[in-house]
Amino acid sequence: MLELTIAVAKGRLQDEALALLAEAGAGVSSQDLSSRRLAVDDESGRYRFIFVKPADVPVYVEHGIADCGVVGRDVLLESGTDLLQPLSLEIGRCRIVVAARTGVSLNDLGMLRVATKYPRIAAAHFGARGRPVEIIELSGSVELAPGLGLADCIVDLVQSGRTLRENGLKEIEVIDESTGRLVVNRASYQLKAKAIASLIGALSNKTDR
Amino acid sequence: MDQTEPLSRIPTGMRYYFGPEARLRRTVEETAMNIFDGWSYEEITTPTVDYYSLFEHGMGRVEAHRAFRFTDTDGRLLALRPDVTSAAARAAATLFAERERPLRLCYAAPVFRQQPQSHAEWRRESTQIGCELIGANTRVADLEVLAIAAEFLRRLDLEDNYAITLNDVGIFNGVAERLKLDPTSREEMRQLIDVRNAADLERFLTPYTSTGEAQAFAQLMQLSGKRESLDLARRVISNEQSGVALDRLESLWNVIESLGLANCFEIDFGDVARLDYYTGLTFKVYVTGAGSRVGSGGRYDGLTASFGKAEPAVGFVVDLDALTEVLRVRAKDSPELCKPQPQKLEIAAEMLEDSSASPSELFLRALERRANGERVSLSLVGKSIE
Numbered sequence: 001m002l003e004l005t006i007a008v009a010k011g012r013l014q015d016e017a018l019a020l021l022a023e024a025g026a027g028v029s030s031q032d033l034s035s036r037r038l039a040v041d042d043e044s045g046r047y048r049f050i051f052v053k054p055a056d057v058p059v060y061v062e063h064g065i066a067d068c069g070v071v072g073r074d075v076l077l078e079s080g081t082d083l084l085q086p087l088s089l090e091i092g093r094c095r096i097v098v099a100a101r102t103g104v105s106l107n108d109l110g111m112l113r114v115a116t117k118y119p120r121i122a123a124a125h126f127g128a129r130g131r132p133v134e135i136i137e138l139s140g141s142v143e144l145a146p147g148l149g150l151a152d153c154i155v156d157l158v159q160s161g162r163t164l165r166e167n168g169l170k171e172i173e174v175i176d177e178s179t180g181r182l183v184v185n186r187a188s189y190q191l192k193a194k195a196i197a198s199l200i201g202a203l204s205n206k207t208d209r
Numbered sequence: 210m211d212q213t214e215p216l217s218r219i220p221t222g223m224r225y226y227f228g229p230e231a232r233l234r235r236t237v238e239e240t241a242m243n244i245f246d247g248w249s250y251e252e253i254t255t256p257t258v259d260y261y262s263l264f265e266h267g268m269g270r271v272e273a274h275r276a277f278r279f280t281d282t283d284g285r286l287l288a289l290r291p292d293v294t295s296a297a298a299r300a301a302a303t304l305f306a307e308r309e310r311p312l313r314l315c316y317a318a319p320v321f322r323q324q325p326q327s328h329a330e331w332r333r334e335s336t337q338i339g340c341e342l343i344g345a346n347t348r349v350a351d352l353e354v355l356a357i358a359a360e361f362l363r364r365l366d367l368e369d370n371y372a373i374t375l376n377d378v379g380i381f382n383g384v385a386e387r388l389k390l391d392p393t394s395r396e397e398m399r400q401l402i403d404v405r406n407a408a409d410l411e412r413f414l415t416p417y418t419s420t421g422e423a424q425a426f427a428q429l430m431q432l433s434g435k436r437e438s439l440d441l442a443r444r445v446i447s448n449e450q451s452g453v454a455l456d457r458l459e460s461l462w463n464v465i466e467s468l469g470l471a472n473c474f475e476i477d478f479g480d481v482a483r484l485d486y487y488t489g490l491t492f493k494v495y496v497t498g499a500g501s502r503v504g505s506g507g508r509y510d511g512l513t514a515s516f517g518k519a520e521p522a523v524g525f526v527v528d529l530d531a532l533t534e535v536l537r538v539r540a541k542d543s544p545e546l547c548k549p550q551p552q553k554l555e556i557a558a559e560m561l562e563d564s565s566a567s568p569s570e571l572f573l574r575a576l577e578r579r580a581n582g583e584r585v586s587l588s589l590v591g592k593s594i595e
Contacts, residue, residue: 062329064500082327082501086405086431187502189405190372190433190475190495197432204408 003195007069009054016091024202067188087182100153115145116155143167222333245315255296261286267295289321302516310344339526346521374477379454433477
C-alpha cells in the first residue's frame with residue numbers, strides 16, 4: 001500500500017539521494033529510472049517518487065502533495081518555506097558564498113550590485129550587515145556577471161571553486177554551508193507519523209556512518 | 210501596463226464561494242456554531258475594523274504585523290481584524306468585566322492577513338471559527354475545549370482522519386531556564402526543535418550537557434507519541450518547571466484515555482510555536498487532505514491582563530476555509546454533504562414554470578410551497594413589467 005510520496009530534486013543531488021533512499025529500503029528499479037516518467041513507485045509499492053526541479057520540491061512538500069522530499073539547504077533558504085527538516089543527509093555538500101573579481105575591494109563601494117540566483121539569501125545577508133545592494137537576479141552562468149560589468153560581486157553555490165577561479169573570481173565570504181536535507185510536510189508528520197518515523201530511522205542509520 | 214486596471218481582476222489571496230461549495234461551507238459553520246451552543250457558548254461579533262494597537266497587544270508584534278493597516282481620520286492606526294481572540298479578550302476584560310465567570314464566547318468571522326504565513330496558506334481572507342473559555346484555569350476547562358474540537362471533527366465525519374497534538378509550553382521554558390539560555394540561544398533552540406532537526410539540536414546542546422542527555426532530549430523533541438512520550442520525557446527532563454508541565458499534560462492524557470479518545474490525540478513536544486503567547490497547554494489540529502494544520506489553540510493566561518483584568522483563558526480556532534476545502538474533496542465520495550437541505554425542490558421548480566399562469570396565480574402557488582418549506586424557482590421569462 002502506498003505510504004509516502006517523496007519529491008526528489010532533479011540534477012545535482014538526484015543520484016546520491018536515490019542511492020541513499022535505496023539503501024534505506026526505498027529503491028527505484030533501474031528500469032523505472034531510465035524511463036522518462038516523472039512519477040514512479042518503488043518495488044514494495046510503499047513509496048512513490050516524483051522528480052521535480054529543485055526549487056519545486058519545497059512547493060510540493062509544503063502543499064502536502066508530497067509528504068517529504070530531498071533537496072539542498074540552499075534551495076530551502078531561498079524558498080523561505082515552512083517545512084520540517086528532521087535530517088541532514090550529508091550529500092551534495094557545498095557552500096553559499098560571496099565572490100568578486102580578484103583585486104576588487106567591495107568595501108570601497110557605497111552600493112553593491114549583486115548578481116545571483118539566490119535573491120532572498122543575498123538580500124538577507126547584505127541586509128543584516130546594513131549594506132545597500134542592488135540585487136540582479138539571473139537564472140544561470142552567474143560567474144560571468146562581474147567580468148562583464150553587470151555586477152560587482154555574485155552570491156552563488158560553490159562546490160570545488162574551480163568555476164570561480166576559471167572566471168577570474170575569488171571567494172570573499174562564506175554565507176552558509178549547504179547539504180541535502182530530508183524535508184517533511186507538517187501535517188504528514190503527524191498524520192503519517194509511523195511511516196515517516198521509519199523512513200527517518202532508516203535514513204539516519206545510513207547517514208551516521 | 211494599460212492605464213485602466215481590468216475590472217475582472219481580484220486581489221491575490223481573495224476568492225469567491227458559490228454553489229455546492231458555499232453551501233458546504235455554511236453547513237460546516239453551522240455545525241460548529243450548534244456545537245458551541247450545545248456547550249453553552251455565547252456568540253460574539255467583534256468589529257471588522259479595530260485599532261492596530263489592540264492586535265499588537267493581543268497577538269504580539271510579529272503576528273499583528275501581518276495585518277492590513279490604514280489610518281483613521283484622527284491619524285490613529287487601524288487594522289482589518291487579523292484575529293478575533295484579541296477583541297474577545299478585550300470585551301471580557303471591559304464589557305463583560307462584571308459578568309459571572311467562567312465566560313464562554315464563540316464566533317465565526319472572517320480575518321484578514323496581508324502577508325500569508327506560507328506559500329501553501331495563500332488566503333489573505335479566511336474565516337475563523339473559534340471559542341474562548343475565560344475565567345477558569347482547571348484541567349476540566351482545558352478538556353472542555355479539546356472535547357469541543359474533537360466533537361466538531363467527528364460531526365464532520367472526519368473520525369480516524371484527524372489528529373490533535375498536545376504540548377505544554379512549560380516543558381520548553383523549563384529546559385531553557387535550566388540551561389540559562391540568553392534570548393538568542395533560546396530562539397535558536399526553539400527553531401531547531403520546531404523544524405525537528407535532531408542532529409543540529411544535539412550539537413547545539415553539547416556545550417550544556419552530557420552527550421547522552423543531549424541525544425535523548427533531541428530524540429524526545431523529534432517524534433510525537435502517546436503515553437510512552439510522557440514516561441520518556443520524565444527520564445530525560447528533570448527540572449521543576451518542566452515537571453509541573455508534564456504533570457499537567459499527564460493528568461489531561463489520563464482523562465483523554467479514559468474517554469476512549471486516545472487514538473485521535475498525540476503528545477508532541479516538538480510543537481513550540483508562539484511560546485510567548487501561550488502559558489500552558491497548546492494544541493494543533495491536523496486533518497488528512499490538508500497540507501498544513503487546520504486549527505490551533507491553547508491556554509493564554511497572560512492575554513486579558515493587557516486589557517486591565519488578568520484572568521486565565523483557554524480557547525481554539527479552526528480555519529473554516531481550509532476545512533471546507535478538505536471536505537469538498539472528500540465529498541466526491543460522500544456527496545450528501547453538499548446537497549441542499551430540503552430536497553423536494555426539483556418538482557416545485559418545474560411546476561412554477563407555467564408561462565400561461567397570471568402573476569398572482571404563480572405567486573399564490575409559490576407562497577404556498579414556501580410555507581411548506583419547499584424550495585421554489587420562478588420562471589421569469591416573458592413576463593416583463595409594463
